[in-house]
Structure formats: C-alpha cells, structure tokens
Amino acid sequence: MAVLELRGITKHFGAIEALKGVDMRLESGEVLGLMGDNGAGKSTLVKIIAGNFPPSSGEILIDGVPQHFHKPLDARACGIEVVYQDLALCDNLSAGENVYLGRELRRRWGPISLVDFPRIFERAAELFKELKSETRPRDLVRQMSGGQRQAVAIARTRLSDPKFVLMDEPTAAISVRQVAEVLDLIRRLRDTGHAVMLISHRMPDVFAVSTRIMVLRRGTKVADKPIRDTSPEEVTGLITGAIASA
Amino acid sequence: MQSTRPIQTSVAIEDVTRLEERGPLARIVASQPFWVTVAVGLICVATAWYEPDTFPTRDNFFNITRNFAPIGIMAMGMIAVILTRGIDLSVGSMMALVGIATARLLEAGMPWWVGVSAGLGIGLLAGAVNGALVAYVNLPPFVVTLGTLSIYRSLAVVLSENRIIYDFGPGGDVFKEIGGGQVGFPWFDGGTFYLSHQFLVLVVLTCVFGFVFRWVPWGRYLYAIGGNEQAARLTGIPVDRIKLQAYMVCGLTTAIAALMLTGYNGSASNGMGRTWELYVIAAAVIGGTNLMGGEGGAYGGFIGAALIFLIRNSLIMFGVEANWYDLFVGLFIIFAVLLERIRGRTRG
Ligand SMILES: Nc1ncnc2c1ncn2[C@@H]1O[C@H](COP(=O)(O)OP(=O)(O)O)[C@@H](O)[C@H]1O
Ligand SMILES: [Mg+2]
Numbered sequence: 001m002a003v004l005e006l007r008g009i010t011k012h013f014g015a016i017e018a019l020k021g022v023d024m025r026l027e028s029g030e031v032l033g034l035m036g037d038n039g040a041g042k043s044t045l046v047k048i049i050a051g052n053f054p055p056s057s058g059e060i061l062i063d064g065v066p067q068h069f070h071k072p073l074d075a076r077a078c079g080i081e082v083v084y085q086d087l088a089l090c091d092n093l094s095a096g097e098n099v100y101l102g103r104e105l106r107r108r109w110g111p112i113s114l115v116d117f118p119r120i121f122e123r124a125a126e127l128f129k130e131l132k133s134e135t136r137p138r139d140l141v142r143q144m145s146g147g148q149r150q151a152v153a154i155a156r157t158r159l160s161d162p163k164f165v166l167m168d169e170p171t172a173a174i175s176v177r178q179v180a181e182v183l184d185l186i187r188r189l190r191d192t193g194h195a196v197m198l199i200s201h202r203m204p205d206v207f208a209v210s211t212r213i214m215v216l217r218r219g220t221k222v223a224d225k226p227i228r229d230t231s232p233e234e235v236t237g238l239i240t241g242a243i244a245s246a
Numbered sequence: 247m248q249s250t251r252p253i254q255t256s257v258a259i260e261d262v263t264r265l266e267e268r269g270p271l272a273r274i275v276a277s278q279p280f281w282v283t284v285a286v287g288l289i290c291v292a293t294a295w296y297e298p299d300t301f302p303t304r305d306n307f308f309n310i311t312r313n314f315a316p317i318g319i320m321a322m323g324m325i326a327v328i329l330t331r332g333i334d335l336s337v338g339s340m341m342a343l344v345g346i347a348t349a350r351l352l353e354a355g356m357p358w359w360v361g362v363s364a365g366l367g368i369g370l371l372a373g374a375v376n377g378a379l380v381a382y383v384n385l386p387p388f389v390v391t392l393g394t395l396s397i398y399r400s401l402a403v404v405l406s407e408n409r410i411i412y413d414f415g416p417g418g419d420v421f422k423e424i425g426g427g428q429v430g431f432p433w434f435d436g437g438t439f440y441l442s443h444q445f446l447v448l449v450v451l452t453c454v455f456g457f458v459f460r461w462v463p464w465g466r467y468l469y470a471i472g473g474n475e476q477a478a479r480l481t482g483i484p485v486d487r488i489k490l491q492a493y494m495v496c497g498l499t500t501a502i503a504a505l506m507l508t509g510y511n512g513s514a515s516n517g518m519g520r521t522w523e524l525y526v527i528a529a530a531v532i533g534g535t536n537l538m539g540g541e542g543g544a545y546g547g548f549i550g551a552a553l554i555f556l557i558r559n560s561l562i563m564f565g566v567e568a569n570w571y572d573l574f575v576g577l578f579i580i581f582a583v584l585l586e587r588i589r590g591r592t593r594g
Contacts, residue, residue, distance in 0.1 A: 052480065073482040088480045090473030092540035093466075101470055102481030104463050114461045156481075 001064050003028050003163050003195045009058035011044050018044040020219040031186060031196045033210030037239050040216040042199045043085055046168045050082040051075035079163035083170050087153040089141045096124035096137030099155045127155040132181045146173030164195045171205055183209050203232045215239055278534030279546040286553050293560045308440050314555035315444035316503035321529040321547030322455045323496030328530055329468040330492050331539025332387040337500045337526055339398035340372045341519030344504035346402045349411040349514035358417030365505045372398060373497020377490035406516040425509025444506050455544035472539025528554055528575055532582040
C-alpha cells in the first residue's frame with residue numbers, strides 16, 4: 001500500500017492555478033525526485049502535503065486513509081517531516097533551539113515545565129555531527145552560512161522517526177561536501193524503509209539518489225517513471241516543454 | 247508565503263572561524279542593558295557629586311524608585327508584546343480605564359478585593375480585545391491599539407462622569423495601602439531603609455518575566471514569533487493564541503500599575519496615564535528591546551525605566567526646567583535605536 005497517495009490535487013491562488021489535478025503514489029523505500037521549472041508548482045505541492053494549506057480540491061491518503069490536514073502539526077502526526085525551501089528558521093534563536101522549535105525538550109521545575117537547554121544543545125550537537133556539519137548548537141542562526149542553516153533544517157527531520165520526508169531544495173545553498181552528506185542521508189532514509197520526496201534543480205543529485213522521477217510543468221504532471229527508464233536529457237526536455245510528456 | 251532571504255552559496259572559511267562561542271561575560275558586556283546600567287551609574291555619581299546633600303539620600307532613592315516603578319511594571323507586559331513584533335499604544339488609556347472603574351466600584355462601597363479583581367479583569371479584557379484583533383482578525387497592532395487608545399480613554403472619561411474620584415469607600419484604606427505602602431529594611435547605621443510596594447512589585451515582576459522569557463516555552467515562543475512568525479507557525483507553535491496572551495499579559499501589568507498608582511495617589515482621574523505609552527515604550531526600547539521583534543529582555547525594561555526617570559530627577563536637580571524633559575526622553579529613544587542599528591551592522 002502506498003505511504004502517500006494524492007488524487008486529483010488542485011490549488012488556486014486567486015486567478016493563478018498552481019496545481020491542475022495532480023495524482024501521485026509513493027511507497028516506502030522509494031525516493032521520488034520531483035522536478036520542474038520555477039513556478040511549476042513544486043513548493044505548492046509540498047506545502048499541501050505538509051498541511052500548510054488545504055488543496056482547492058482532491059484527496060490526500062496516508063496509508064490508504066484519507067486525511068484532512070488543517071495545520072502542519074496534523075501532517076507531522078501522520079509521520080510527515082518537511083525541509084522547506086525557505087528553511088523556516090528563526091534567525092534570532094540558536095541553532096539548537098531552532099532544531100527543537102515547537103517540540104522543545106522539557107524538564108519539570110516544581111509545577112512548571114522549562115525548556116531543557118542543556119539536553120537540547122547536547123542532542124542537537126549529535127544530530128549535527130551525524131550530518132557532518134560543523135554547526136554549533138549554541139550559535140545564533142543569524143550568524144550562520146547557508147550550509148549551516150540547511151543542516152539545522154534537516155536536523156529537524158531527525159527528531160522523530162517519520163514515515164515520509166519531504167525536502168524542498170535541500171541542496172540549493174550548500175557546499176559540495178555537504179551535498180554528499182545530504183544525499184547520503186537520503187540513501188540511509190531510503191534503505192531504512194522511509195519514503196522521501198526530493199525537490200531539486202540539480203539533475204546529478206536527483207539522479208544519484210532517486211528511484212523514480214516525476215516532472216511538473218505549469219501545474220500538471222507530465223512524467224512519472226522509474227529512474228532507469230529515463231535520462232537527464234529526457235527530463236530536461238520534459239521540464240522545458242521540448243518533450244510534451246513521457 | 248515564502249520569505250526571501252539572501253542565501254550564501256557556500257561556506258567561507260571565516261564563517262567557521264568567526265563564530266567562536268562568546269562567554270557569558272562577553273555577551274553581557276555587548277548587551278544594551280549593560281550600557282544603560284553603566285549610564286545609570288554614571289548619572290547617579292554625577293548627580294551625587296553635584297548635589298551631595300539631596301541626591302544620595304534614602305528619601306530620594308525611595309522617590310526615584312517609586313516614580314519609575316509603574317513604568318517599569320508596564321514595560322514588562324509591553325516587552326512581551328514587542329517581542330512578538332507587536333506594539334500596544336493603548337496602555338496609557340487602559341491605565342485610566344482600570345483606575346476609574348476600580349475607583350467607582352470602591353466608591354460604591356465594594357470591598358477592596360472586589361475592586362482589585364475587577365481592575366485586573368478589566369486590564370485582561372482590554373488586552374484581550376487588542377490581542378484578538380491583532381491575532382485573529384490580522385489587523386496591524388499599531389492601528390488596533392491606536393484605536394483602543396482612543397476608545398479606552400473615552401470609556402474612562404464617560405465612566406468618571408468627569409469627576410476626580412477621592413472617596414474609595416470602606417475598602418479605601420486597604421486599597422491605598424497596597425499601592426502607597428512601603429516596607430522598611432534595617433540599615434547598617436541602625437536606621438531603616440524604605441522601599442515602596444510599587445518598587446518591590448517591579449523587582450518581583452522583573453525576576454518573574456526574566457525567568458519566563460529565558461526558560462519557559464511560552465517565553466521562548468514570543469522570541470520565535472518575533473524572529474520569524476511563518477517559521478513558528480510551521481513548527482506548530484500556536485502563534486495566534488500566544489499573541490493574544492501577550493496582549494493580555496500587557497493588559498495585566500498595566501492594570502497592576504494602574505491599581506497601585508491609584509492607591510498611591512489616593513484619587514482617580516480620567517487623565518491618568520496620558521502619554522505614558524511613550525514612557526513605557528521608551529523604557530523597553532532604551533533597555534534593548536528591538537521594535538522589530540525577537541530581541542529584548544525584562545531587565546532591560548527595568549533599567550530603561552530607571553534611566554528615563556533618573557534623567558528627570560537629575561534635570562530637576564541641575565535646575566533644568568521640567569518642560570525640557572520629554573525632549574530628553576525622545577532623544578534617548580532615538581539614540582537607543584541608533585545604537586541598536588550600529589550594533590546590528592557590526593553583527594553583519
Ligand atoms: N501563497 C501564494 N499565493 C499566491 N500565489 C502563489 C502562492 N504560492 C505559490 N504561488 C504561485 O503558484 C505557482 C507555483 O509556485 P511554486 O509552487 O512556488 O513553484 P515552484 O516551487 O515549482 O517554483 C507560481 O505561479 C506562484 O507564483
Ligand atoms: Mg519552490
């Protein structure tokens with residue numbers, strides 16, 4: 001059974017039709033590379049799956065059960081973790097606090113519960129180490145490089161054991177070595193039976209880890225096929241419209 | 247939906263080397279409240295040197311701390327609001343509304359605790375109106391609270407029937423003691439050192455708010471919302487509810503200040519707190535609270551309030567006409583924001 005299934009998802013923003021009836025299935029152990037030109041509707045699709053806003057019409061099924069997400073927490077409760085394209089970080093807080101934002105580790109102090117900073121920093125440091133990032137948990141995100149910010153955003157998905165991880169442009173702002181780490185992480189997720197959706201403009205990254213590729217063009221799905229049945233040339237043609245569909 | 251942020255394309259070497267964790271001492275010295283504290287110290291020394299007989303006295307200390315206490319108390323709630331990137335311009339009018347409403351109840355013969363509870367309740371309610379309009383109707387805080395500034399003042403005037411209320415009825419004695427009382431502490435020379443209830447409440451509230459801002463999840467969420475509201479929402483923080491609560495807390499601290507000041511004055515007038523929003527916001531900003539949200543702290547509000555009232559006290563001692571006072575407050579606000587700008591630039 002599909003971990004995630006979308007049926008006829010559409011989304012309007014006023015007159016703009018960002019998604020025009022998208023169907024999609026994703027099984028565990030799959031890495032779906034989602035590609036498409038700017039404005040094709042990739043981020044919109046991610047935000048619908050993540051519960052940021054509802055689709056204008058269409059259905060989302062998790063493990064075969066229809067779900068209506070009213071807020072991001074609903075999606076997270078269904079085992080969906082997201083790395084947003086804009087990373088969704090608070091510049092004025094430390095890296096560690098950002099990782100745990102909204103699900104702080106707490107400790108009781110009499111009748112009140114307090115943020116357990118020592119444990120947050122300790123655990124965040126472990127996560128950063130796992131990602132081979134030199135991000136220090138106590139540093140403010142404001143002072144960080146693109147790669148360090150990215151590590152913070154990705155570390156968040158490691159807090160729970162999600163069924164499904166969505167990554168919107170996770171390698172857009174980082175160095176070559178760190179790209180390799182992110183791709184390794186995606187492979188690890190795949191091998192441990194997670195489902196991953198990777199959005200990227202970088203063809204080599206997508207081909208390095210994906211099992212399947214889906215292409216969106218102006219809100220419509222124009223291709224959805226196993227990676228071995230396609231090529232970077234074909235995908236490029238599909239993105240630009242030189243090839244109508246495949 | 248998507249905020250744009252300049253994204254660096256790779257990790258430069260100085261990104262890694264520049265970011266040594268700064269020790270606690272270095273952080274304190276780099277903070278605005280530290281420098282305001284230094285300024286307060288210097289002004290005290292200068293004024294004490296100029297006026298050795300009148301300034302460094304227990305009486306004057308009592309007076310200054312009593313004077314800035316209501317502003318400091320209100321600054322606590324105001325800082326909570328400003329941390330979320332909001333503002334509450336209605337606090338001055340809210341004071342008058344709370345003061346008049348409570349005085350009318352006492353005048354009508356209610357016991358002191360009914361008056362006090364009603365006053366606190368009115369503060370919470372007035373704050374809730376601000377907060378609901380900001381958080382759930384999505385109106386800009388500046389506009390909402392500019393509106394309620396006018397509304398709350400008008401309600402206070404109507405409720406007062408244009409009288410100054412002196413008669414606090416049978417509950418008056420306790421009520422006046424709460425706001426006007428003092429506590430004596432034994433002093434080294436065998437004498438007694440008095441501190442006003444108002445100042446002691448400010449000290450307690452500064453500690454409580456400092457603690458909440460630093461350690462309690464609710465306090466941290468204020469910073470998160472001010473830093474990046476969209477991100478806070480995405481991570482599941484109940485942004486709207488917390489904003490509402492911040493405005494309610496601001497209403498509550500305003501009510502505390504209004505009740506104590508009314509008791510201290512022994513009368514309630516509908517002009518109470520007029521233009522005080524200026525002083526409260528000034529105290530917060532001078533103490534390092536960033537009007538753009540996400541930065542600031544409770545001690546900053548305390549020392550900011552101390553600074554603006556110390557300036558008044560010192561100007562009087564130096565023989566400057568009192569009418570010049572607001573000019574200095576204004577200069578300090580601009581100076582504080584300028585300082586923030588400069589520090590922001592060095593931060594990169
Ligand atoms: N919140 C929004 N309000 C209005 N239009 C939007 C919003 N989000 C996306 N769009 C529009 O929807 C289309 C798809 O955008 P997006 O999903 O961000 O594309 P992609 O991520 O593939 O570059 C674009 O035309 C964009 O302008
Ligand atoms: Mg996008």
